[in-house]
Amino acid sequence: MTDAERIGMVKEIFSTVTDRYDFLNHFLSLRRDVGWRRFTVKKMSFDSTHRFLDVATGTADLAIGAALRHPRIDVVGLDFMKEMLDVGQRKVSGAGLSKRIQLLRGDALSLPFPDGSFDVAGIAFGIRNIPDRLRALSEMARVVVPGGKIMVLEMAFTPGWFSNLIYHTYLNRLLPRIAKRFSLNPRAYYYLADSIMNFPPPDKFSALMRGTGMADIETHKLTCGATYLYIGRKPRG
Numbered sequence: 001m002t003d004a005e006r007i008g009m010v011k012e013i014f015s016t017v018t019d020r021y022d023f024l025n026h027f028l029s030l031r032r033d034v035g036w037r038r039f040t041v042k043k044m045s046f047d048s049t050h051r052f053l054d055v056a057t058g059t060a061d062l063a064i065g066a067a068l069r070h071p072r073i074d075v076v077g078l079d080f081m082k083e084m085l086d087v088g089q090r091k092v093s094g095a096g097l098s099k100r101i102q103l104l105r106g107d108a109l110s111l112p113f114p115d116g117s118f119d120v121a122g123i124a125f126g127i128r129n130i131p132d133r134l135r136a137l138s139e140m141a142r143v144v145v146p147g148g149k150i151m152v153l154e155m156a157f158t159p160g161w162f163s164n165l166i167y168h169t170y171l172n173r174l175l176p177r178i179a180k181r182f183s184l185n186p187r188a189y190y191y192l193a194d195s196i197m198n199f200p201p202p203d204k205f206s207a208l209m210r211g212t213g214m215a216d217i218e219t220h221k222l223t224c225g226a227t228y229l230y231i232g233r234k235p236r237g
């Protein structure tokens with residue numbers, strides 16, 4: 001697949017699954033996704049702009065989690081799919097957070113903010129869907145203040161016979177059946193399985209973050225390595 005085909009597939013998936021996205025997310029991760037996002041927002045700190053940017057915010061779970069955990073901050077959530085943002089906007093309004101969370105349509109590869117606009121920029125389960133990861137990470141680093149944090153939450157595939165067996169069964173057999181049951185495009189779920197299995201392992205992904213100039217990279221293994229939280233710091237000088 002070319003990058004343009006991958007982006008087309010990502011857009012097709014997230015305009016199709018929109019209404020069921022939250023349900024499927026919780027169901028397929030056995031609700032672990034809630035705990036993973038909670039862990040992520042706990043690791044955030046705000047000392048300068050008191051603003052958080054949630055890139056590829058989707059239905060705004062990370063944005064809402066951050067606003068609830070850190071009552072003094074304002075949040076911007078950005079995504080290129082209007083359908084996902086519409087669901088997110090309903091959740092933001094329902095949580096009474098419309099004054100503190102702004103949802104914007106935009107591309108992670110060209111963030112519409114000046115340098116140093118946020119204390120923290122995060123992305124949850126989004127980076128694997130962006131073929132040009134280096135550019136997305138560089139953009140996140142650009143818009144945080146010096147000393148600010150870049151946080152990436154992403155699923156991982158650690159090779160080994162046991163994880164191979166579980167992942168292959170789960171992703172290649174269970175997931176497509178669920179997709180069929182929910183009348184989703186099965187190609188979309190093959191793409192999803194492929195994107196998880198071909199995502200770089202933690203040491204390579206950390207190196208990619210370092211390659212954008214980030215320092216002090218932390219790697220947090222969650223739920224036996226099903227997901228990792230990566231944290232990088234933008235150097236001060």
Ligand SMILES: C[S@@+](CC[C@H](N)C(=O)[O-])C[C@H]1O[C@@H](n2cnc3c(N)ncnc32)[C@H](O)[C@@H]1O
Nearest residue numbers: 014056057058079080081084107108124125126
């Ligand atoms: C798996 S969802 C994750 C949503 C949310 N962050 C969460 O934690 O559930 C991936 C999201 O990334 C968005 N996305 C993918 N590529 C993007 C890009 N280049 N710019 C902005 N959003 C993008 C998709 O539209 C989708 O909403």
